[in-house]
Amino acid sequence: MAENTKWIISGAPHIHGSESVKKIMWGVVIALIPSFLVSVYFFGLQALVLTLVTVAACLVFEFLINRFLFKRACCLGDGSAMITGLLLALNLPANLPLWMAIVGSLIAIGVAKWAYGGLGNNPFNPALVGRVFLLISFPVAMTSWPCARALFGGHTLTDAVTGPTPLGIAKEGLKNGTVSDLAGQLPSYAEMFFGNMAGSMGEISAIAILIGGIYMLCRKIITWHIPVTFLGSAFIFAGILWMANPEQFMDPVFHLLTGGIMLGAVFMATDMVTSPMTNKGKLIFGVGCGVLTILIRTFGAYPEGVSFAILIMNAFVPLINRYATPKRFAVAK
Amino acid sequence: MKTFNIGGVHPHDSKLNADAPVKELPVPQQVCVMVSQHLGAPSQPIVKKGDKVKVGTVLTSNEAFLGAVVHSPVSGTVNKIADVVDASNYPKPAIFIDVEGDEWEDDIDRTPDIKREITLDAQEIIQRVKEKGIVGMGGACFPTHVKLMPPKDAKAEFLLLNGVECEPYLTCDYRLMLDHAEEIMIGATILMKALDVKQAIVGIEANKPKAIEHMSEIAKKYPGVSVQALKMKYPQGAEKQLIKALTGRAVPSGKLPINVGCVVDNVATCYAVYQAVQKNMPLIQRMVTVTGPCVSEPTNFLARLGSPVSAFLDAVGGVPENTGKVISGGPMMGKAIMNTEVSSVKGMSGILVLPEESAHRLPLYPCIRCGKCVEACPMGLEPYLIASTTMAKAFEQTEKAKVMDCIECGCCQFTCPANRPLLDCLKLGKATVGKIIRARNAK
Structure with a gap:
């Protein structure tokens, strides 16, 4: 009997699938590699340095908060702080002063994540909270975009040329002019698709983001629902506006290829913790994000609205979860 | 290929040594x-x-x-x-x-001949099934004669035979279908007679092509009986999911299969019914799969009920040295047992020995709200919500989240990347809410 009692008693099921939090988190990190490489290619060493600093800051703050505020063992291994750091970096202009990036990391990890209880409990996407905090606190630094390809223009890190994003150009141009006046000022769609434009580090290259997104879809880390409805609804809404007045509104393809909408739809809005649980809920969430993005871009004060759109929809997630229940097997008659 | 409509998971089927002959x-x-x-x-x-x-x-x-x-x-x-x-x-x-010795009651027919002619009428069949102690042998052990006596307002249209065996590792029903297909078909005919139904469908998961082929071949000789291959997906063998897959009908929440005109019996039960009705044999033995990744020769045993687990393990060469957990039943719904003195019962379909390294639960992470449990739930529930309301003792909300529809299949916990003990919480919630409902109805 004695040896038998060593057997483990636990409830069913006694086997487990291959999914784990760690695998999901590191899967996202892998999916971010193409965007990261593109940003290093276009913005050079400063992009690499900024990413390293942001990631390191997030990991350090995660560790310190766990160790000294929560007084428990460190949980860096789950990879979530690493992702927050990476995503935050990819949402910043490459030439942002490093100390600002560190402040953003503190807000992301300390306020947006741990003030709510850590991984799984935060209602808002930590990286986006960090970014929006920086945008509001340091509007000039956060909107002085280094021009892509500055690396090959012979400039050194310190005096890289800055310029507005295509969205910024459009916003300014449409205040007093029409779409035709913008001709020549904007990069071509092909340049936008591959990332040859001004913007945040990770948002410039649609193709790199899509590669990461397809990888995550194959690994079943994300589902198609949020990216497709986000981009689809933005495309349709922008399309309606454009058809109503093509001289006053940018065309829908422009909206999909510029700004943070790709990065937002694939990486930020799909964050599991801050998106709805059911597929039905994800559809609602995606549509909300897409429509809000175009609303802010075309009618709001900011040229870019992805961060705000996602954060606003994050706030609706508990409500969406409550009403977008899954399809039941069968309801009683 | 047919299957149920929502949820489900795909565990590795691990059907070890399934084609080895049955030992006594x-x-x-x-x-x-x-x-x-x-x-x-x-x-x-x-x-x-x-x-x-x-x-x-x-x-x-x-x-x-x-x-x-x-x-x-x-x-x-x-x-x-x-x-x-x-x-x-x-x-x-x-x-x-x-x-002492092996002396049988005189009225039991122990000859191996197959007796095809059914002489008993419906009432006598039901009486015989009851007398011989036949219960559902898939694990739930629901008395079979009760299923044969539908309430007055319901009429059975289909007899569904469960040969799915969607639990990984278990192969006892598979062996039974290969070795005793004829008897299962006669058993099905007996049950059809007792229920007065014209159609019986045997559902078998696609990972058992030999069984599908053999059963289909034998079924040709039995009018009204057909075999349907089903997609490999857990829990294909759960009653409601099987009915959905085979007939397209959905048993409403809180109702029984008979409410949609179906009676579901396991193939092993069907075989036992044949034995009881045609051979006068009570349910005194059953097929038990003894298996596990470290068991040197996984085998199906025909064993008398009441045999200790130790006897089974001795027959496969003793308890493997690195044993960490022994389970009665399959790995998805089976129960971990405490010692080898536990004896076999009518519902024990397998003994699964798991090595130490896979016996422990995996490290716990916070729920990352990925929604994979919602996607996996074959009943369309929100396991995360039921679990959290249960742990908060907010049982009103647990009830509203339809905890009573939970079939305890374990898909949610199997799929959870954070290794949350979802099924533990769901079972607790279901038991507590069940008590609350009963107390309310008693008033």
Whole structure:
């Protein structure tokens, strides 16, 4: 009997699938590699340095908060702080002063994540909270975009040329002019698709983001629902506006290829913790994000609205979860 | 290929050594027969210490509608009636019998001939099934005669035979379908007669092509019986999911299969019905899969009920050295047992030995709200919500989240990347809400 009692008693099921939090988190990190490489290619060493600093800051703050505020063992291994750091970096202009990036990391990890209880409990996407905090606190630094390809223009890190994003150009141009006046000022769609434009580090290259997104879809880390409805609804809404007045509104393809909408739809809005649980809920969430993005871009004060759109929809997630229940097997008659 | 409509997971099927021939487990020195081996009102022993019994002697009585009796699986002397821990890990009354020889009751037909002609009428069949202690052998142990007596407002249209065996590792139903297809078909015909239905469908998961082929071949000779291959997806063998896959009908929340005109029986139950009706044989033995990644020769045993787990493990070369957990049943829904003294019962389809390294639960992470449990739930529930409301003791919300529809299949916990103990919470919530509902209805 004695040896038998060593057997483990636990409830069913006694086997487990291959999914784990760690695998999901590191899967996202892998999916971010193409965007990261593109940003290093276009913005050079400063992009690499900024990413390293942001990631390191997030990991350090995660560790310190766990160790000294929560007084428990460190949980860096789950990879979530690493992702927050990476995503935050990819949402910043490459030439942002490093100390600002560190402040953003503190807000992301300390306020947006741990003030709510850590991984799984935060209602808002930590990286986006960090970014929006920086945008509001340091509007000039956060909107002085280094021009892509500055690396090959012979400039050194310190005096890289800055310029507005295509969205910024459009916003300014449409205040007093029409779409035709913008001709020549904007990069071509092909340049936008591959990332040859001004913007945040990770948002410039649609193709790199899509590669990461397809990888995550194959690994079943994300589902198609949020990216497709986000981009689809933005495309349709922008399309309606454009058809109503093509001289006053940018065309829908422009909206999909510029700004943070790709990065937002694939990486930020799909964050599991801050998106709805059911597929039905994800559809609602995606549509909300897409429509809000175009609303802010075309009618709001900011040229870019992805961060705000996602954060606003994050706030609706508990409500969406409550009403977008899954399809039941069968309801009683 | 047919399957159920929502949820489900795909565990590796791990059907080890499934094509090895069945062995007969030697009758042990002493058997320990649990007094109640069914779902429903408990039975009472009608033998006492010192009584001589034969194989097939009735050991218990049960007057309840939802009741089933137990027969002696061996011949010998009743040693004692005492409480003993069973697979639920709770002590329950059992009858210990010291084995002496192998003497059977005279009316049992032990010849291997297949008896095809059904002489009993519907009422006699139901009576016989009840007398011979037949219960559902897929694990739930629901008394079979109760299924054969539908309430007056319901009429059975389909008899569905469950040969899915969607639990990984288990192969006992597979072996039975290969070795005793003919008997299963006759059993199905008997059940069709008792229920007065014209159509019987055998559902078999696609990972058993040999069984599908063989059963289809035999089924040609039996009018009204057909075989349907089903997609490999867990829990394909759960009652409601099987009905959905085979007939397209959905059993509404809180209703029984008979409410949509279906009666579901396991193929092993069907075989037992054949034995009872055609051979007068009570349910005294069953096929048990003894398996596990470290078991040197996983085997299906035909074993008398009441044989201790130790006897099974000795027959496959003893307990593997690195054993960490022993499970009665399959890995998805089976119960971890405490020691090798636990004895086999009517519903024990397998003994699964897991090595130390896969016996432990994985490290716990916070819920990352990925929604994979919602996607996996074959009943369309929100396991995360039920679990969190249960842990917060907000049972009103647990009830509103339809915890009573949970079939306890374990898909949610299997798929959870944070390794949350979802099924533990769901079972607790279901039990508590069940109590609350019963108390409310009693008022």
